[in-house]
Amino acid sequence: MNWGNPYNWGAADWQQATWGERFMFIDPYFWSYFGVGLALATSIIGASWGIFVTGVSLLGSTVKAPRIRSKNLISVIFCEAVAIYGVIMAIIMIGKIQTIESYPDGQQDECYTTALFNGYSLFWTGVSVGLSNLICGIAVGVTGSGCAIADAQTPETFVKILVVEIFGSALGLFGVIVGIIQCSGATFLKNCTS
């Protein structure tokens, strides 16, 4: 996608442009794809953080109380779900990015501005989804770790702490819901208007 010279800047314009004005010329596709990468990578970092925090406590407590092993794997599954939220969002966002092939005559500026809107919207979708899932993964991991240790000591506490874990898991869902709404307006159209 060769943008050419959107806004038709001459040499004089480039010389006296502020950094904010130059910022607009960072390619919209960079923002979109970087948002996809952020959404996925930070979600998976959150999921892995949760898995190892809960995993070590689970394995350590099982030494003295082997009965807790299978029940507490559900904490690990909650963390894995966070990674799946990230994958779902990444695939939704990839589906929205298409090549703009042409634009109606005389509308290069509007086309480029619309593309910028799409790019920024996808980038910040990636940030909101990714950071929510990162935090959700850590929350579920720490809670799961406490759950395993408490369960090893007193079996009745398992279900009660699981309720706390479900509340933590909802954080990732909030991120996904907001992300879907955020990127719903971002549509790269093949002809820029249709």
Next chain:
Amino acid sequence: MGDSDIIEPSAYFFGYIGVASAVVFANLGSSYGATKSGVGICSMGVLKPDLIMKSVIPVVMAGILGIYGMIVGVILQGKVSSITAQSASKQGYAYLSAGLCCGLSSLAAGLSIGIVGDAGVRANAQQDRIFVGMILILIFAEALALYGLIVSLILSQTS
């Protein structure tokens, strides 16, 4: 829209960053996984030498992460070399994103495999029944790298 025969040079810059980051981050994760669980195996093996070979499983699973990074690196390198002029910069950014997805996911998975593997092999030495639980948690951790690989391969198909 501009001159459609000239390939934007920055596309190659970003594309090759993607290739490098896929390999580098995946190998970082793989090495962390192998070393962290390896230390656990060595500590545990002093008192329970019979369990050493069973305990090498986390190290093998961490090694697979390096293979994922290599696969994505090779695929992306082929794609970056054949960037078409029509949407060159878009492809460059897509391949950057693909490399980062695979690399950072494998890094995260490697961290997880290392730490869980270390704790798991030490606990396995004290309690036989832990082995199955450790393998299950390691499989969940490995799946994270697989998700990154899948999204990378989807991204590498952009044109």
